[in-house]
Amino acid sequence: MIVASxxxxxxxxxxxxxxxxxxxxxxxxxxSPDLTVPQFRTLAFVDRNExxxxxxxxxxxxxxxxxxxxxxxxxxxxxxxxxxxxVADRRRVKLGVTNHGLVILExxxxxxxxxxxxxxxxxxxxxxxxxxxxxxxxxxxFISSIQTQAPGK
Amino acid sequence: MIVASxxxxxxxxxxxxxxxxxxxxxxxxxxSPDLTVPQFRTLAFVDRNExxxxxxxxxxxxxxxxxxxxxxxxxxxxxxxxxxxxVADRRRVKLGVTNHGLVILExxxxxxxxxxxxxxxxxxxxxxxxxxxxxxxxxxxFISSIQTQAPGK
DNA sequence: TATTGTTATACTCTATAACTATA
DNA sequence: TATAGTTATAGAGTATAACAATA
Numbered sequence: 643m644i645v646a647s648x649x650x651x652x653x654x655x656x657x658x659x660x661x662x663x664x665x666x667x668x669x670x671x672x673x674s675p676d677l678t679v680p681q682f683r684t685l686a687f688v689d690r691n692e693x694x695x696x697x698x699x700x701x702x703x704x705x706x707x708x709x710x711x712x713x714x715x716x717x718x719x720x721x722x723x724x725x726x727x728x729v730a731d732r733r734r735v736k737l738g739v740t741n742h743g744l745v746i747l748e749x750x751x752x753x754x755x756x757x758x759x760x761x762x763x764x765x766x767x768x769x770x771x772x773x774x775x776x777x778x779x780x781x782x783x784f785i786s787s788i789q790t791q792a793p794g795k
Numbered sequence: 796m797i798v799a800s801x802x803x804x805x806x807x808x809x810x811x812x813x814x815x816x817x818x819x820x821x822x823x824x825x826x827s828p829d830l831t832v833p834q835f836r837t838l839a840f841v842d843r844n845e846x847x848x849x850x851x852x853x854x855x856x857x858x859x860x861x862x863x864x865x866x867x868x869x870x871x872x873x874x875x876x877x878x879x880x881x882v883a884d885r886r887r888v889k890l891g892v893t894n895h896g897l898v899i900l901e902x903x904x905x906x907x908x909x910x911x912x913x914x915x916x917x918x919x920x921x922x923x924x925x926x927x928x929x930x931x932x933x934x935x936x937f938i939s940s941i942q943t944q945a946p947g948k
Numbered sequence: 949t950a951t952t953g954t955t956a957t958a959c960t961c962t963a964t965a966a967c968t969a970t971a
Numbered sequence: 972t973a974t975a976g977t978t979a980t981a982g983a984g985t986a987t988a989a990c991a992a993t994a
Binding site for chain 1: 797798799800801802803804805806807808809810811812813814815816817818820832836856857904907908909911912913914915916917918920922923924925926927928929930931932933934935936937938
């Protein structure tokens with residue numbers, strides 16, 4: 643089977659929004675209504691990059707600084723993130739996940755993973771393998787390799 | 796390679812939001828800033844199902860009726876959709892795409908497809924095939940087979 | 949009474965413009 | 972002057988609650 647880029651692009655444009663809609667609905671309304679997708683991704687990023695700056699989060703999320711600032715505001719207001727001054731460069735902030743934030747993050751992740759795994763269980767082992775391979779290929783195309791600044795500087 | 800549902804679910808939860816973010820950004824800011832993703836999907840659905848009711852659109856999109864009503868309002872205000880009474884059942888409406896809507900839809904689709912195809916072109920032929928197969932598997936899992944009501948009744 | 953749709957209200961997501969503080 | 976971040980403002984996406992019209 644010869645697959646043109648155009649054909650793969652059509653498939654992505656048709657199917658990806660539907661998967662995304664499903665993930666978003668699951669996060670919003672079912673087992674784990676605590677986090678929206680951007681909130682979940684922000685929390686997960688700060689968890690993996692303790693002390694990250696706002697710019698680092700904005701870069702990872704592909705959002706502007708004002709959008710990211712507001713997103714972070716909400717998570718701080720709900721006690722899931724902390725924001726401190728960075729003494730080495732006082733223009734910057736250092737973000738951190740609270741214990742409460744960690745609990746919410748893990749609960750949300752578990753609920754969503756269970757939901758997705760349950761759906762995927764209906765596929766053949768071959769199809770599951772194809773999905774994993776496709777996601778790895780997509781990762782190389784869509785996830786930029788830009789890394790977080792080291793928290794210190 | 797044996798792939799557990801859990802592993803495939805983790806991959807989906809990590810990668811799909813990033814692809815979606817990219818598609819959304821492309822639609823919003825680059826070649827085709829005319830339609831958001833939900834607007835695009837609504838227009839495409841009504842194009843394929845001329846005379847569809849609001850409920851049919853809501854069902855397809857996985858949205859509530861009020862949300863769908865507002866979404867459609869916006870497209871009507873911008874001259875891309877029409878809304879008429881359904882004489883056979885006056886509670887219902889019949890939606891249609893205008894010529895202007897068709898032009899915008901096609902322009903947006905072409906721009907986004909070109910953008911995606913360009914990115915995908917960096918993959919090997921094997922990887923492109925894997926992507927298409929994965930999307931077909933996902934379609935069976937995530938796209939419900941519920942069909943539109945016939946426009947007449 | 950059930951179905952189809954709209955209006956009112958509210959919150960999140962996201963952007964641009966204008967600003968402050970620090971380097 | 973350039974960088975990091977916030978505040979103000981605004982539009983889109985989405986939901987629930989309350990309602991009107993029709994079946």
